[in-house]
Amino acid sequence: MEQFVIKGGKPLYGTARVQGAKNSALPILAAALLVEGVHEIRDVPHLSDTDVMGKILKTLGIRLRWDGNTVRLETSTLKSSRIPEILMRQMRSSIFLMGPLLSRLGEVSISRPGGCAIGARPIDLHLKGLILLGADIEEKDGWIHCSARKLTGTEIHLDLPSVGATENIMMAAVRAEGETVIKNAAREPEIIDLQHFLNRMGAEVKGAGTDRIVIRGVKRLHPVSYEVIPDRIVAGTLAAAAATTGGEVLLTHVNHEHMASTLDLLRKAGTELRSEGDALWVRGKPRLKAVGDVVTKPYPGFPTDMQPQIMTLLSLTEGKSSISEEIFDGRLRHVGELIRMGADLSAKESRVEIRGVPCLTGTTVEATDLRAGAALVIAGLAAQGTTLVRGLSHIDRGYERLDQTLLQLGGQIQRYSGKIASC
Numbered sequence: 001m002e003q004f005v006i007k008g009g010k011p012l013y014g015t016a017r018v019q020g021a022k023n024s025a026l027p028i029l030a031a032a033l034l035v036e037g038v039h040e041i042r043d044v045p046h047l048s049d050t051d052v053m054g055k056i057l058k059t060l061g062i063r064l065r066w067d068g069n070t071v072r073l074e075t076s077t078l079k080s081s082r083i084p085e086i087l088m089r090q091m092r093s094s095i096f097l098m099g100p101l102l103s104r105l106g107e108v109s110i111s112r113p114g115g116c117a118i119g120a121r122p123i124d125l126h127l128k129g130l131i132l133l134g135a136d137i138e139e140k141d142g143w144i145h146c147s148a149r150k151l152t153g154t155e156i157h158l159d160l161p162s163v164g165a166t167e168n169i170m171m172a173a174v175r176a177e178g179e180t181v182i183k184n185a186a187r188e189p190e191i192i193d194l195q196h197f198l199n200r201m202g203a204e205v206k207g208a209g210t211d212r213i214v215i216r217g218v219k220r221l222h223p224v225s226y227e228v229i230p231d232r233i234v235a236g237t238l239a240a241a242a243a244t245t246g247g248e249v250l251l252t253h254v255n256h257e258h259m260a261s262t263l264d265l266l267r268k269a270g271t272e273l274r275s276e277g278d279a280l281w282v283r284g285k286p287r288l289k290a291v292g293d294v295v296t297k298p299y300p301g302f303p304t305d306m307q308p309q310i311m312t313l314l315s316l317t318e319g320k321s322s323i324s325e326e327i328f329d330g331r332l333r334h335v336g337e338l339i340r341m342g343a344d345l346s347a348k349e350s351r352v353e354i355r356g357v358p359c360l361t362g363t364t365v366e367a368t369d370l371r372a373g374a375a376l377v378i379a380g381l382a383a384q385g386t387t388l389v390r391g392l393s394h395i396d397r398g399y400e401r402l403d404q405t406l407l408q409l410g411g412q413i414q415r416y417s418g419k420i421a422s423c
């Protein structure tokens, strides 16, 4: 079992480049299946999730090769529409293969996707969208079989602005006959990135970034070379780490427009921020201040994927804040671990009251999901003494060599495999 050993109390200083966005790379790798030929997707982060996506694509017959952060895919060799259960279970994003496979082969068989334990994550909106486009869905023996002779454009209203359902429907609809309108669509930047990718392939998609996306079905698509956008959550995590430790870092390869709500919050807490081009300069303070109430919302609201990291930051501020998690019903498992480090938090249902304390103390903690892991790493960097963070498999789903990036910024963090005595 691997773990991070972090010696805390040292502010982060230096420069780091932010990786490409996991949440763009995953649907885009799946969308490449829509058409035969050789695609080149650039700035794909090396993560366990992108690795699993690569494995699934290979199992389906795709030839795929990594060259640094570029993935080259030859999709003409696609031969299967059945995603092995063992891979399906390894990440939530395996669901993105539904739309493209249905469009290309007229059928797809999946089991329910896995992913981090952050609450119930149904796929009803994905299925509803595909059914409205003309798919038949049968669920039997743990498998979901989805087939369609023909997909036909239609109007689809999402009860919730689900990011994944919006993307799956977009991918299924690009070659449907006629026009598809997605109403109450999610508006995240990664959806705009997917629209750009699809349109570069010859699709006719517009409206991404608003709650109404219109997809005019086209007959032909062609393979492309494409670079994914920077990861706004990784940028936010590093900015939060710099601010919480009272350090000063310059992040490059950042789209600060995608991070407005996170940057507003950091600023409100007293962090100094400056952005120029794709660079973001962040300077913390020995003690930041409380911010009042934070509520996670769909984009452009404050992102749930930054909630745990900001909880660590707020735990060390002067004064009281609160966080309400409104997207996922089980994304507060880091609360108990932060309390173990000395944070003064009380959780009731989806709301956490935070009374800032002057310091946290290192101990052994368990990352129970990806962003909870990031929050505990930040806590470890800021804490007095040594913190042991376990459960690195979650962190590796979304952060490319997080320990190396933090080392580069002067963080005292080491990855160990094997047994280490608890702190």
Ligand SMILES: CC(=O)N[C@H]1[C@@H](OP(=O)(O)OP(=O)(O)OC[C@H]2O[C@@H](n3ccc(=O)[nH]c3=O)[C@H](O)[C@@H]2O)O[C@H](CO)[C@@H](O)[C@@H]1O
Pocket: 022, 023, 026, 092, 093, 120, 121, 122, 123, 124, 125, 126, 127, 160, 161, 162, 163, 164, 165, 186, 190, 298, 304, 305, 327, 328, 329
């Ligand atoms: C790979 C990727 O892009 N992952 C992101 C994506 O996940 P994901 O696409 O899974 O998140 P959704 O936007 O779909 O989920 C939002 C809410 O809708 C609910 N829901 C979703 C689908 C459905 O069919 N039925 C349903 O009820 C979910 O349980 C959740 O409560 O958006 C989340 C919300 O910003 C982020 O935390 C994830 O990092």
Ligand SMILES: C=C(OP(=O)(O)O)C(=O)O
Pocket: 092, 093, 115, 116, 118, 305, 370, 371, 398
């Ligand atoms: C919840 C997340 O991702 P996923 O949807 O891939 O589980 C995340 O990135 O924080």
